[in-house]
Amino acid sequence: MWDRYAAVHPAAARDGYVVDRFGDSAALSDALLAVVLEGRKRATAELVTEFAARDEPLPRIGAHWVACDGAGRPRAILRSTELRVATFDEVDERFAYDEGEDDRTLTSWRREHRRYWERTCARRGVVWREDDEIVLERFAVVWPPEVADGATPGR
Numbered sequence: 001m002w003d004r005y006a007a008v009h010p011a012a013a014r015d016g017y018v019v020d021r022f023g024d025s026a027a028l029s030d031a032l033l034a035v036v037l038e039g040r041k042r043a044t045a046e047l048v049t050e051f052a053a054r055d056e057p058l059p060r061i062g063a064h065w066v067a068c069d070g071a072g073r074p075r076a077i078l079r080s081t082e083l084r085v086a087t088f089d090e091v092d093e094r095f096a097y098d099e100g101e102d103d104r105t106l107t108s109w110r111r112e113h114r115r116y117w118e119r120t121c122a123r124r125g126v127v128w129r130e131d132d133e134i135v136l137e138r139f140a141v142v143w144p145p146e147v148a149d150g151a152t153p154g155r
Contacts (some may be wrong), residue, residue, distance in 0.1 A: 026070025
């Protein structure tokens with residue numbers, strides 16, 4: 001998938017990419033990726049400590065990532081368009097809406113992300129706190145052409 005994208009967009013592809021998936025399980029990865037492919041999800045949130053635990057740098061604007069499904073198959077290439085670091089109580093309604101999950105409200109965003117981070121932090125042997133730093137990332141889907149932002153419906 002990356003080679004096809006890079007052949008069409010060589011300038012955009014110069015900096016390379018990461019390969020990742022949403023969520024912490026195959027089922028959650030598939031569910032979140034489906035919302036991306038439908039066009040509703042254009043943001044994501046991850047704890048700064050998660051990047052550190054995986055020994056990965058924080059994302060940067062313009063960076064690409066190949067989003068895989070729960071089985072590890074590449075399904076879309078995303079490009080970071082906006083990044084900000086915030087705490088749990090600094091996340092606003094607009095960001096919750098752009099994440100596109102559940103009913104898109106801040107209330108559901110807080111409920112579901114609290115559950116998620118409590119679970120993932122416990123697996124790492126740490127306790128999640130509301131003042132932990134969160135990377136809030138907005139992105140565009142840039143590949144494949146049939147699901148890329150701006151694609152013609154029915155293409």
